[in-house]
Amino acid sequence: MKRIAIVLLSLAGLAAGMEGKAQARLRVVSTVEDLAYFARAIGGDAADVQSILKGYQDPHFAAARPSYMVTVSRADLVLSVGLDLEIGWLPLVLQGARNPDVLPGNSGFLDCSQFITPIEVPPAGADRSKGDLHPKGNPHYWLDPENALAVARGIAARMGQLDPASTSVFQGGLARLEAEIASARDEVRTMLQGVDPPAIVTYHVTFSYFFDRFGLRATAYIEPKPGIPPTPSHVATLNETLARLPRPPLFLVEPYYDPDIPREMAERTRGRAVIVPSSVGGIAGADSYRAVLTAVARAIAGK
Amino acid sequence: MTSSRPYLVLFLFTVSTWEASAQVAPLGASSFGLQDRSSGFGLTRDYNPAIGANLLLGAEYLSRDASGLGWPHAVEHGAGETGILFQEAEVGLAAAVDPYFRGDVIIALHRHKDEFHVEVEEGYVTTLSLPRVTLRGGKFYLPFGRHNVLHTHAFPFVDAPLTNVVFFGHEGLNEAAVEAAVLLPLPWFVEASAWAANGDNEILFHAPKGRDLAYGGRLHTLVEFGESVTAEVGGSYAGGRNVAEGWTHVFGGDLTLRWRPASRERYNQLIWQSEYVQVRRTGPRPVAPAEAAMASQATLASGMGGFYSFVAAQVAQQWWVQARFDALGYPRGDGGSRLHRASGLLAFVPTEFSAIRLQYSYFHEGHVHQVLFQVNVTMGAHPAHGY
Ligand SMILES: [Zn+2]
Numbered sequence: 001m002k003r004i005a006i007v008l009l010s011l012a013g014l015a016a017g018m019e020g021k022a023q024a025r026l027r028v029v030s031t032v033e034d035l036a037y038f039a040r041a042i043g044g045d046a047a048d049v050q051s052i053l054k055g056y057q058d059p060h061f062a063a064a065r066p067s068y069m070v071t072v073s074r075a076d077l078v079l080s081v082g083l084d085l086e087i088g089w090l091p092l093v094l095q096g097a098r099n100p101d102v103l104p105g106n107s108g109f110l111d112c113s114q115f116i117t118p119i120e121v122p123p124a125g126a127d128r129s130k131g132d133l134h135p136k137g138n139p140h141y142w143l144d145p146e147n148a149l150a151v152a153r154g155i156a157a158r159m160g161q162l163d164p165a166s167t168s169v170f171q172g173g174l175a176r177l178e179a180e181i182a183s184a185r186d187e188v189r190t191m192l193q194g195v196d197p198p199a200i201v202t203y204h205v206t207f208s209y210f211f212d213r214f215g216l217r218a219t220a221y222i223e224p225k226p227g228i229p230p231t232p233s234h235v236a237t238l239n240e241t242l243a244r245l246p247r248p249p250l251f252l253v254e255p256y257y258d259p260d261i262p263r264e265m266a267e268r269t270r271g272r273a274v275i276v277p278s279s280v281g282g283i284a285g286a287d288s289y290r291a292v293l294t295a296v297a298r299a300i301a302g303k
Numbered sequence: 304m305t306s307s308r309p310y311l312v313l314f315l316f317t318v319s320t321w322e323a324s325a326q327v328a329p330l331g332a333s334s335f336g337l338q339d340r341s342s343g344f345g346l347t348r349d350y351n352p353a354i355g356a357n358l359l360l361g362a363e364y365l366s367r368d369a370s371g372l373g374w375p376h377a378v379e380h381g382a383g384e385t386g387i388l389f390q391e392a393e394v395g396l397a398a399a400v401d402p403y404f405r406g407d408v409i410i411a412l413h414r415h416k417d418e419f420h421v422e423v424e425e426g427y428v429t430t431l432s433l434p435r436v437t438l439r440g441g442k443f444y445l446p447f448g449r450h451n452v453l454h455t456h457a458f459p460f461v462d463a464p465l466t467n468v469v470f471f472g473h474e475g476l477n478e479a480a481v482e483a484a485v486l487l488p489l490p491w492f493v494e495a496s497a498w499a500a501n502g503d504n505e506i507l508f509h510a511p512k513g514r515d516l517a518y519g520g521r522l523h524t525l526v527e528f529g530e531s532v533t534a535e536v537g538g539s540y541a542g543g544r545n546v547a548e549g550w551t552h553v554f555g556g557d558l559t560l561r562w563r564p565a566s567r568e569r570y571n572q573l574i575w576q577s578e579y580v581q582v583r584r585t586g587p588r589p590v591a592p593a594e595a596a597m598a599s600q601a602t603l604a605s606g607m608g609g610f611y612s613f614v615a616a617q618v619a620q621q622w623w624v625q626a627r628f629d630a631l632g633y634p635r636g637d638g639g640s641r642l643h644r645a646s647g648l649l650a651f652v653p654t655e656f657s658a659i660r661l662q663y664s665y666f667h668e669g670h671v672h673q674v675l676f677q678v679n680v681t682m683g684a685h686p687a688h689g690y
Contacts, residue, residue, distance in 0.1 A: 054530070054565065061568040064690050065533065066492040066525045073435075073486055087685045088655070095405070098486045100432045105402060128656060227654060229620045256566045 026163040029071055029102075030079035031086050032059055033280045034142045035112060037289055038152045039079060041180070042159060042173040046166035052093075055281025058256035059085055060227070064092035072097035075108065076162055079155060082113030083139035107162060113139065115154040116147040120208060131225030134205070140278065143296070144209035145185035148289065152177050184290035188214060188297040195301045198271070199242065199249040203257040206278045210296060219249065222261060230261060242269040250274070252299060255282045274299040352398035352406070353684035357456045359390035359677060366672035389414055390677065391455050393424065397684070403432045407441075409454065424454065424477070437484045445476040446484070446496050446521045447539040448555040448578050450611075457689070459576070460648055461662045461675040464611035465629045466580040470553070470603070472506050476541060478517070479503075492525040502543035506600055507551045507582065510544035517543025519553075535559040535690075546600055549586015555579065572617040581608035581634075588637075604639030607632065623650040643667040655688075656681045 026047045030036040036051035043049055052068050053059055059081070072078060072093055080086060094103055102108035118137030122130070141147045156174040160167040192214055199219035200211070205226065211217050220242070224234045242249045242265070251262035251273035259275060266273035276296045277286035286292050364385050391413040400406045411424040427441025444452045450459075450467050462468075467475060480500030487493040502508030502517035509515075519541035526534045539555035557578040564571055584605035611629035618624055625648040632641030646664040653659075657680045664673040 056566040058566065058568040063563065063568075063688060065527075066494070066523075066535075066690055067527055067533075069486060070490070070492050073488075084685070088688050092687050092689065095429075095431070095437075096486070098433070098435050098437055100434060103431060128654075256568065258570060 026077065026159060026166065027075050028077045028079065028159070029075040031090060032081055032142075033282075034148075034289065034292075035079040035081065035151070035155070037280045038148070038155055038177060039077075039159070041177040042152065042156045042170050043166075044169050044173045046163065046169040047159065055277060055279035055286065056255045056283070060088070062086070062089045064089040064096070066096065068093045069096035069098075072102060073099045075099065075102050077158065078102040078109050080109070080111050081139050081142075082111035083118055083134065083136040083141075085134075085139035107158070110155065110158050112151045112154060113141065115150040116141045116144075119212065120205060131223075131227050134226055138205050138208050140206045141209050143207060143278065143293070144213045145181050145188075145293065146213065147209060148181050149178060152181065180288075180290060184293045185213075187290065188293050191294065191297040191301050192216075197250075197300050198247050198302075199245050200252060200300065201238070201242065201249050201262070201265070201271075202252045203254055203262070206254050207252060207296065210293070214297075216300065222251075222257075222265070235261060235265060239265055239268045242271065245269075248272070250300065250302075252276050252296065254278045272299075272302075350398070352396040352408075355395045355397075355684035355686065356682045357391070357393040357395070357454075358680050358682075359392070359456055361388040361390060361461070361675060361677035362386070363388050363676070364672075364674040367669070388675075388677075393454065393456065395684070399431065400428070403430065405429045405431050411455075413455070435486055435488070437482075439482040439484070440480070442479045443477065443482075445478060445480060445498055445500060445519060445541065446482065447471075447476050447519060447541050447553070448521075448537065448580065449557050449559065449576060450578060451475050456679055456681070459574075459613060459615055460625065460627055460646060461660055461677045462664075464578070464609075464627075465631050465642060465644060466578070466609035466611060469631055470506065470580055470582055470607075470609065472504060476504060476507075491527070492523075494521075494523045496521050496523075500543075504543075506603060507541070507545065507553060508543040509546050509600075510548065511546070515544065517541060531562055531564045533561050533563075535561075545584060545586070547584075547587045549584055551600075552583045552585075554581050554583070570617070570620050572615075574615045575613070576615075577610065577612035579608065579610040581606070582636075604636035606634060606636030607639045608634055608636070621652050623648070623652060625650070641668070655686065 026043060028036070028039045028043065028047050028049045030039060030049070030051045032053055033051045033055040036049050039047060040049040050071060052071060053062055078094070080090060100106065104111070118141065120134065121137035122135060126135070142151065152174060156170050160170050197216055200216065201220045201222060202218050203222045205221070207218065220238055222230050222235070222238070224230055249269055249271040251266050251271060253259050253262045253273055253275045255275055255277060259273065262273040265271070275283060276299050277283045277292045280286060280289060280292055282292065283295070286295055391411055393409060393411040395407070395409040397405070397407045406428050407425060408423065409425040410421065412419060412421050423442060425441070425443045427439050427443045430438045446452060450464055451471065478500035480498050482496055482498040484494055484496035487495060497520040498518070500517050500519070502510055502515040504517070508517050519539065521537060521539040523535065523537040528534065535558070537557045541553040542550060545551040555578065557576070559574065559576040562573040582603060582605070588605065609629070609631040610633060611627060613625060613627035615623060615625040627646040627648070628644070630641065630643045632639055635641065644664055644666050646662055648660055648662040650658055650660040660677045660679065662675040662677070664675070665671070666673070
């Protein structure tokens, strides 16, 4: 028994000796680029912000790459989208990081879905025969600027709680971010004013919150069920329906989906297929929250 | 001196059984709607563990009796005969116990040599609240290499590599143990772990009473080449006293290269994984026991090594094509023989929760052809995808 105790104690001692969180800047790690964008705007020079995934990566199918554990092991605050978007990989990363401060339930973990009201919540008793992915409602909520405002305020409050000395910096950053989000919202409204939108087809329920906010809706989805790839017969049926519409449809393609299918569908239905960002950094030039919203609006307005 | 027998005791099962029965009542009431969370018995569903169940069904064809291979134990996981296969049913429960601990229990019903066995495949408690280090105690797959820690439904192929089946047995290196795993404070991922376990493994250890602890450790690192390519390198050791009162040392090395192109995560992936294991024994070679030679220590030559290497390519969202080569007898050790096997696999994976796989294997020695068909389904809790 002694031998085990010695091994365990020496490992624990090694670990303890290596601890040292002397850095002054608040270290924030987010799962997706949009939450990092908000935290960066709020934190300014007082925070060091990093996103695990880039805006063009698929948050549904990310892997628990061990290097993410290293990133999270050094974090003071982890920002998660929640609503099970990251369920396939984040729990493993959080546990592997061995940083108790950022485990769910502690102040270093912020599930940002708590600041919004989810839509498309499956009815009680739903099962996976209807597809998987979003059992707690649609997690792609950040494309609604009102949700973005609520989330930004929630992040700023938590950052201030963790680093009270920088509260004034955070409040100043938040005020500028709120102004940016509000003006982006107004710009999208202006862009869509007087526009009679075509029938919109997306792969997935990625833009539901955006559509709800700006009075639009998706006519069809390329995915027959969330998370299930389209079969040739599903595509053929869709093409037939869309080709009968009085106006050619618009295909909005998220950057991490195969663009070939919507491009081919656009050809068959005389429509347009446009790759639009669903996150900051999703496509070249979409380097701000405003740029993301306006890129989607521009595609819809046809400008 | 009285032999104070150092033995790790597994008492987890009692706790987990209670946990499992505790949720039967409220689940039965669930037909009254999800909102109905109250229970007159004080049993609430709110903090029940996440429950996942797994079924492995299939069929096997074997061109001739595998006993002619000289390695009768090598054909496993298959029943080793032609027929319909009920490979395994597994139920896993996992939950945060409180802010300090996480509990995991995995119970499996599987077939071995024409009999069904129910066993606690794993049952362990992990610390959540310690910085840098995770301590774990219970019964679990010991961290040796990459394949040993996998449950049957997570195997990259339908069956296990020859090294794991022949050197570790059909249950793998799975013991009552304690483990400490440290994430080293480096800019890249390096994990060091050390464990002590009951040396009950019949092929490797199984010393006469009083000296049955086995020890081991693993060092595992990941290097990133850009955002789409990673390399993982690992080294493992396990050692303990064996039947003949000598020591058995097991050394392992593994290398995994992975290409997962950013923004194509759901469509494409390429994995090349290889693992080498060698078993060395000191002291006299054990005498064959009465039941003789089912890959026991008596048939395992000291200094015997083996390896596998596979390539797995995800060619579309729902399709995987895989190839594996594995062998025993590199080196042969003191008088062992060799065995070579080549396998190909095609998998249709409708979702993360189901897979239909067809595997063909050819054993070079004995010219045995084997075909395995497997349906692999997961219900309940969302599976975690280990990297
Ligand atoms: Zn989604």
